[in-house]
Amino acid sequence: MGKMTKKRLIAPAIVAVAAIAAAVIWALFLSGGSAGGLKETKKVKISIVTSGIGTTFPPGFNENDNPYLDYIEKNTNLDINVILPPVESYEEKLSIIMSSGNLPDMLHAVDEVWVANYARQGKLEALEDLIDQYGPELRKKIPKEAWDKVTYNGRIYAVPSMNEVKGIELMYARKDWLDRLGLKPPQTLDEYYEVIRAFALNDPDGDGKDNTIGLLLTENLGRSAPFFGAFGTQLDQWLERDGKLVYSNTLPETKEALGFLRKLYAEGLIDPEFPLNRSRNLEEKIVSGRVGLFSATWYDTRGPIELNKQRDPKAEWIPLEFPTGPNGRKGVYATSPIRAMEVVPAGSPNAASVIRMLNFIAGEGHSNLKLGFENEIWTMNNGKMVTDFAEHLKHQYRGIYSALVDVVEPELDKQRLDSLGEHFHLYDNLQRIEKNLIPDRFTGLPTPAMGKYMMKLSGLKDVLMKIVVGVYPLDEFDHYVERWRHEGGDEITREVNDWYHASAP
Structure with a gap:
């Protein structure tokens, strides 16, 4: 083979080898590696x-x-x-x-x-x-x-x-108020009712004034999860019933929970301003000493509860068992995993x-x-x-x-939370909540019908709060369920169950 022929063969081979080497180096750079000590410095x-x-x-x-x-x-x-x-x-x-x-x-x-x-x-x-x-x-x-x-x-x-x-809410109460009224920490829903009634009506702070709140809630039925949990339900979740997923807001159990809260409100045991309460209002009322029982977030021990204790050194707060309902149910909503x-x-x-x-x-x-x-x-x-x-x-x-x-x-x-102050019991609060979670059974991407209807359907939820405060009768819940179904809820439910059955092992 002549010299010219050899050069023509060798030159392309050199180019090919150089191209491969460059590709390898670039791939290693993207993956964070290096090639034989050669390191790409360009970011x-x-x-x-x-x-x-x-x-x-x-x-x-x-x-x-x-x-x-x-x-x-x-x-x-x-x-x-x-x-x-x-x-x-x-x-x-x-x-x-x-x-x-x-x-x-x-x-x-x-x-x-x-x-x-x-x-x-x-x-x-x-x-x-x-x-x-x-x-x-x-x-x-x-x-x-x-x-x-x-x-x-x-x-x-x-x-x-x-x-x-994994969860947010748990019940906290003032033990010094329980002790003053001769009450034990409540466990059943009936016992909770008695404590809430006593805290509202029996002067638990001993100042001789009618200025205490039995149960503190916030707007849109916020801080009510443990009471819905006592009936085996939560708001705005998909729960399994008889092998199918159903929207929790439409369940008979949800109507029962609304009836319980409606009774408390009618008897003056729930803060009458709750439809207007936001987080700041809730914190102010706790810090002021008007509240002795509420559904706290796991971090409220480092917030309004701690500020109340600083203002009133006699205030002693303890976590409670979640209220157990007539069928032995209890719990609170689980947060989304992401x-x-x-x-x-x-x-x-x-x-x-x-x-x-x-x-x-x-x-x-x-x-x-x-x-x-x-x-x-x-x-x-x-x-x-x-x-x-x-x-x-x-x-x-x-x-x-x-x-x-x-x-x-x-x-x-745990290390991080304890470093913020072990006396706040932040990690312990989370552990207590995690043992009492009611998970949302729908864990997929939102369905097409959710994108079409869910915002409008969420607007119907205002009916639930109005049932609690007595604007509507309890049976208005049945009309709410019918509207929810006919205005897109049935279509969402079909898609959710299609996903549920397709994802079953």
Whole structure:
């Protein structure tokens, strides 16, 4: 073979080998690896849209210039541009962004219906292959039930951010009031009725005035979950009955619970202002000493309960057993396993880099982003975590990044909650709630009919509150159920049960 012929054969081979080597190096770079010690230094630029969650930044810092974002960028070799739309009408802003011609590489969504609609329209990237390749920590730490909620037609359209809290409400009461009136902590629904009545009518604070509240609720029947649980139901959930899923707001058990609350209200035992109460009103009434029993959130021991104890050193608060109803039922609603979803617009060239970023946040970076940096936000003292509250509050903005893909790690969560003050019993409260959960049995993406009808049907729920306060008779509940069914509820129920039977093992 002549020299010219050999050159013509060798040159293409060299080019081919060089191309393969370049491809290997680029693939290793995307996966965070290196090739024979050769390390790519150029950062991949990505843009993400997320919620500012109402936090502020210390002077000199912002969403694109702070040590926590620097920490993520350094460990992922990414250059991340963070965009924070106004908190008001956040999902509406996301829709505007999705309709624009300048799409980011990732959006942080909190509305399941929003995600479902865009997934069905083909406007979101399917992520399962990228997760398998670049997201081992995501696969390991996010359970199947969470992936199910972001799966449509067998494909994954979002990375779920987990909700570490499985339930919210539990009953708390003032033990000093119980002792003064010679009452034991209530357990059954009948015993709760007697305590609520005594707290409203028998001057439990001993000041000789008619100024105490038997039971404190908030607008839209907020803080009532344990009383619905005593009848085996909860509001706004899908529960199983005879092998089918039914909407809880339409159940006879819900009517019974409304009847119980209606009786309390008619007898003047429920705060008459409850339809107007918001969280701030609830807190003010507890702190002022007018309330001795209510359905608390698991963190109220660190909020209004603690403030009441500071104002009145004689106030002694204790958790109660959940009220048990006539059929032995009790419990409260379970929260959704996910609190938010990270989606990638279809066609994004940087989808792999987004998954690498989320994988770091869920894995190696989780502890520092969740807790803050050790010896800056917290320290270990005799095996216990001690939080510097001033620094903790100053750097709460780190939650913007940890919330992108939160994961549940019980031991870490216990350390974190105990570091906020073991006397608040935050972790104990969560454990008490978790033993008494009534789960929502529908765990899929919202169905098409939900997108069409659910907002309108939610507006009908006002009838339930009006039944409690006596504007409507109790039997108006039956008319509410008929309207709910005929104005889209039956169609939603069919789709929910189609999903339920298709997902059965």
